[in-house]
Amino acid sequence: MKKNPQTVQFTINGESKTFITEPDEKLLDLLRREGYKGAKFGCGQGTCGSCTVLMDGRAVYSCLLYAMQVEGHEIRTIESIGTHDNPSEFQQELIDGGAVQCGYCIPGMIMSATALMENETHFDDETVREYMDGNLCRCTGYEKIWSALRRVLDRQEAQNTQS
Amino acid sequence: MSDNPTANFKQVHHSVTKIDAKQLALGKDSYVGDLAPREALIVKMLWSPHPHARITSINVSKAEKMPGVKAVLWHGNVPRNIHCTAGQGYPEPSPYDTFIFDTKVRHVGDRVAAVAAETAEQAEAALKKITVKYELLEPVFTIDEAMAEDAPIIHDEPEAYVPIPIPYDPKKNLVAMVGCEAGDFDQGMQDADFTFDDTYETPYAQHCPIEPYTSLAHVDSAGRIVITTSTQVPFHCRRIVAQALGLPVQKIRVIKPRIGGGFGSKQEILLEDIVALVALRTGRPAFWQFTREENFITGRTRHPIRVRLRAGIKKDGTITAIGMDCWNNTGAYGGHGLTVVSCCGSKVLPLYRCDNIHFDGKVLYTNLPVGGAYRGFGATQAFFAMESTIDKMADAIGMDPLEFRRQNHIQSGDSSPIFAALGEGKEGTPMTIDSCALDDCIAKGAEAIGWDKRTDWRDKTGRYRRGIGMACLMQGSSIPHIDMGGASIKINEDGSFNLLVGATDLGTGSDTVLAQIAAEELATTTDKMIVYSSDTDMTPFDVGAYASSTTYLSGEASRKAAADAKRQILKTGAEILGLPVDQVQCVASHVQNTDGSQKVSYGDIACYALYSKNQYQIIGTGSHFTEKSPPPFAAHYAEIEVDTWTGLIRVLQYVSTIDCGTAINPALCEGQTEGGTLNGISYALTEQYLFTNGRMTNPSFAEYHIFSMRDKPPIKAILVPSYEHSGPFGAKSVSEICINGPAPVFANAIYNATGARLYEFPFMPEKVLKAIQAVKA
Numbered sequence: 001m002k003k004n005p006q007t008v009q010f011t012i013n014g015e016s017k018t019f020i021t022e023p024d025e026k027l028l029d030l031l032r033r034e035g036y037k038g039a040k041f042g043c044g045q046g047t048c049g050s051c052t053v054l055m056d057g058r059a060v061y062s063c064l065l066y067a068m069q070v071e072g073h074e075i076r077t078i079e080s081i082g083t084h085d086n087p088s089e090f091q092q093e094l095i096d097g098g099a100v101q102c103g104y105c106i107p108g109m110i111m112s113a114t115a116l117m118e119n120e121t122h123f124d125d126e127t128v129r130e131y132m133d134g135n136l137c138r139c140t141g142y143e144k145i146w147s148a149l150r151r152v153l154d155r156q157e158a159q160n161t162q163s
Numbered sequence: 164m165s166d167n168p169t170a171n172f173k174q175v176h177h178s179v180t181k182i183d184a185k186q187l188a189l190g191k192d193s194y195v196g197d198l199a200p201r202e203a204l205i206v207k208m209l210w211s212p213h214p215h216a217r218i219t220s221i222n223v224s225k226a227e228k229m230p231g232v233k234a235v236l237w238h239g240n241v242p243r244n245i246h247c248t249a250g251q252g253y254p255e256p257s258p259y260d261t262f263i264f265d266t267k268v269r270h271v272g273d274r275v276a277a278v279a280a281e282t283a284e285q286a287e288a289a290l291k292k293i294t295v296k297y298e299l300l301e302p303v304f305t306i307d308e309a310m311a312e313d314a315p316i317i318h319d320e321p322e323a324y325v326p327i328p329i330p331y332d333p334k335k336n337l338v339a340m341v342g343c344e345a346g347d348f349d350q351g352m353q354d355a356d357f358t359f360d361d362t363y364e365t366p367y368a369q370h371c372p373i374e375p376y377t378s379l380a381h382v383d384s385a386g387r388i389v390i391t392t393s394t395q396v397p398f399h400c401r402r403i404v405a406q407a408l409g410l411p412v413q414k415i416r417v418i419k420p421r422i423g424g425g426f427g428s429k430q431e432i433l434l435e436d437i438v439a440l441v442a443l444r445t446g447r448p449a450f451w452q453f454t455r456e457e458n459f460i461t462g463r464t465r466h467p468i469r470v471r472l473r474a475g476i477k478k479d480g481t482i483t484a485i486g487m488d489c490w491n492n493t494g495a496y497g498g499h500g501l502t503v504v505s506c507c508g509s510k511v512l513p514l515y516r517c518d519n520i521h522f523d524g525k526v527l528y529t530n531l532p533v534g535g536a537y538r539g540f541g542a543t544q545a546f547f548a549m550e551s552t553i554d555k556m557a558d559a560i561g562m563d564p565l566e567f568r569r570q571n572h573i574q575s576g577d578s579s580p581i582f583a584a585l586g587e588g589k590e591g592t593p594m595t596i597d598s599c600a601l602d603d604c605i606a607k608g609a610e611a612i613g614w615d616k617r618t619d620w621r622d623k624t625g626r627y628r629r630g631i632g633m634a635c636l637m638q639g640s641s642i643p644h645i646d647m648g649g650a651s652i653k654i655n656e657d658g659s660f661n662l663l664v665g666a667t668d669l670g671t672g673s674d675t676v677l678a679q680i681a682a683e684e685l686a687t688t689t690d691k692m693i694v695y696s697s698d699t700d701m702t703p704f705d706v707g708a709y710a711s712s713t714t715y716l717s718g719e720a721s722r723k724a725a726a727d728a729k730r731q732i733l734k735t736g737a738e739i740l741g742l743p744v745d746q747v748q749c750v751a752s753h754v755q756n757t758d759g760s761q762k763v764s765y766g767d768i769a770c771y772a773l774y775s776k777n778q779y780q781i782i783g784t785g786s787h788f789t790e791k792s793p794p795p796f797a798a799h800y801a802e803i804e805v806d807t808w809t810g811l812i813r814v815l816q817y818v819s820t821i822d823c824g825t826a827i828n829p830a831l832c833e834g835q836t837e838g839g840t841l842n843g844i845s846y847a848l849t850e851q852y853l854f855t856n857g858r859m860t861n862p863s864f865a866e867y868h869i870f871s872m873r874d875k876p877p878i879k880a881i882l883v884p885s886y887e888h889s890g891p892f893g894a895k896s897v898s899e900i901c902i903n904g905p906a907p908v909f910a911n912a913i914y915n916a917t918g919a920r921l922y923e924f925p926f927m928p929e930k931v932l933k934a935i936q937a938v939k940a
Contacts, residue, residue, distance in 0.1 A: 038190025043455040047864035078190030098830030102670025103187025104423030141841035
């Protein structure tokens with residue numbers, strides 16, 4: 001049981017932190033209030049995926065989770081992935097492939113793809129669709145996001161086969 | 164083309180990396196919601212639960228005393244200035260029929276009162292303490308009800324008027340009327356061997372940008388209001404907020420940061436007046452973001468339109484008459500009503516050669532959600548009718564619908580009487596088509612889809628039946644003599660440039676496209692451009708991102724600004740080199756003599772001009788309006804499989820060709836085409852507003868389905884080259900046209916699979932099944 005219901009402690013991007021919260025505060029609101037603004041508000045209904053973060057390696061909708069539900073868990077956000085000088089492989093493919101239009105869905109897409117890459121070793125199209133289906137995009141028609149991701153996954157699968 | 168001018172391009176016609184892609188992929192603070200300070204007050208709105216009612220009393224005193232509440236706004240304590248929320252040129256071709264708050268509500272989701280509080284929860288709690296008494300009025304839900312004798316009058320406020328000389332009769336719920344005639348339509352129908360008379364209906368839809376409407380305002384240290392907002396029209400926003408609040412434009416600054424998609428929905432001023440008022444009243448920053456439900460219910464929508472299409476053809480495939488009558492349901496307010504229905508005619512009728520044309524458009528108020536600008540803008544609705552009837556024409560004379568289109572479509576060197584007859588609230592502009600690669604679009608698309616394997620529906624049997632359908636499309640590129648864009652460009656010591664544009668990048672990549680155009684003109688590279696766009700204090704004016712205008716119009720403004728700067732660079736470069744200015748040229752970020760033996764870099768030229776001698780700022784400016792609106796053209800194809808037991812449609816392949824002139828950035832042009840096409844596919848197959856007594860009952864992505872990565876069929880975008888001489892480096896528009904295709908393409912494919920002809924969509928299984936059963940019977 002939690003000792004103090006007004007705070008929540010969890011690991012965020014590798015750092016253990018304690019935050020003040022309210023029992024009805026959503027994780028997305030806490031994250032954005034505390035400066036982790038890469039997760040976006042798109043629907044608040046768990047349907048668009050722009051708020052996707054990783055909880056213990058699984059992609060979750062932070063707009064549906066109460067902040068207190070992540071007590072003791074490990075949360076990762078887009079802020080832990082890539083820098084201007086060193087973007088991640090998928091970020092670089094998205095940038096090079098012209099897959100970022102308005103970009104509002106992209107951090108969530110990247111978090112879902114991260115869960116996919118970390119949890120699976122084989123990336124058949126059906127598995128990829130399963131992981132990515134919860135992230136809506138209205139700009140791109142998904143074509144360039146899909147092919148950027150496919151390029152990363154194909155390389156990774158080839159490496160997995162070699163090693 | 165005898166020679167290919169695109170072959171020498173070094174910046175345009177290349178897939179340069181989108182300049183904001185990295186910051187967005189990294190999730191850096193970019194959007195309005197990321198920029199709101201923690202101390203910002205949160206705004207929430209009380210929306211009307213009734214489709215049509217008069218507010219007889221409001222009591223906000225309890226709400227004002229609720230914890231955290233800093234302001235409550237309602238019709239009793241805000242200015243009452245009639246205005247129009249549609250972000251259009253001035254004066255608008257739309258009625259002034261809106262107040263910040265009114266004593267009447269006209270649709271479920273109309274404004275009643277706003278609360279600003281320290282937290283969202285406090286604001287919502289306070290909304291519950293506002294007591295409102297309504298006198299319920301009879302609602303009007305259909306265009307037939309709106310046109311009926313003695314129909315309830317939705318806009319009975321005496322102030323309502325339209326600021327340009329066009330018909331407006333709110334006592335009859337009539338927002339606008341427009342029409343034109345060419346040749347003799349009745350004679351054309353009499354001369355025909357076959358005639359057609361069909362009525363089509365298109366549904367409500369929402370744009371569904373993943374970022375909902377979002378606005379932020381604060382009062383700066385000098386007392387001016389700064390509005391940071393997710394808008395497609397920052398300059399119109401400034402003008403309209405000034406008008407609504409009764410303030411001078413000078414008092415307001417509007418900043419557009421990165422935008423999470425718009426598609427037309429954000430060509431509307433729906434939040435900015437309220438956050439500005441809250442900031443003024445409280446001295447605190449004010450932040451308002453719509454929920455997804457609010458985005459559906461009170462955000463703007465695609466106008467549902469009824470299109471009656473009459474036409475006549477000869478046995479040889481000559482079209483003798485086309486008559487189009489449109490009834491546009493604009494919902495509770497009239498913004499964009501006239502212009503959308505005008506575009507039903509102006510962006511569709513010129514596609515096929517015909518001497519005898521009739522067009523009539525009527526726009527009507529109802530007590531339903533409010534129509535607005537939506538990608539395609541009337542053309543989407545009318546192309547469903549036109550391209551369905553074109554298929555019926557070909558079928559009637561036993562001609563391949565592809566050949567029928569090829570025989571009749573407009574070509575380079577052609578004109579259409581419609582161009583001169585139909586404008587936006589006034590007559591149009593005569594135009595001769597310069598670039599048109601529609602034949603190539605038709606051929607390349609046909610090859611990609613495998614048109615050769617298409618067979619007659621009567622030969623098909625079994626539960627699952629495949630069909631192939633096609634449609635041809637056009638749009639425009641900006642509005643002639645109405646739209647205007649401006650740009651300025653100045654040089655820095657290292658040969659980089661600040662490109663300032665009024666044009667509004669809402670995720671399309673226009674900042675990148677305009678930088679490429681400026682870089683090409685200046686013979687430098689796109690990475691030397693620091694682009695800043697859409698800030699009413701800092702950048703030149705631009706009407707904003709709509710009417711497929713940014714590349715064609717604002718692109719030419721950027722090119723002109725760059726050419727102006729280039730003249731100054733050449734002059735100073737020549738001075739440094741000690742050469743006459745007519746003996747130097749710009750090559751690879753240098754000014755050099757003809758053989759390149761003497762040269763000086765842009766950086767050195769800038770330093771010379773800024774620090775050394777005859778000092779001045781090298782700065783170029785450019786403005787542009789257009790004399791014409793060259794259409795992009797497209798041919799779309801799909802192969803589908805229809806389950807004749809359930810009516811379910813599976814899309815096997817979609818091919819979306821486009822002639823957009825020179826593709827300034829091919830990857831971004833493909834992205835526009837793929838994205839707009841999928842939006843159109845989703846609209847044609849699944850998207851719909853469900854209503855109970857005027858209330859939309861499915862305002863979430865769980866119940867209003869937009870296509871996900873799993874739903875997405877394979878989409879092949881094919882850019883077909885042409886060169887538009889009036890556009891920057893040969894470019895026309897790209898963004899809107901592609902959304903017009905899927906509805907008629909699927910209607911034609913369903914017919915080719917089953918013999919069933921559908922006159923309304925979305926093509927939900929039950930609707931398709933019913934049509935198939937009617938064929939069997």
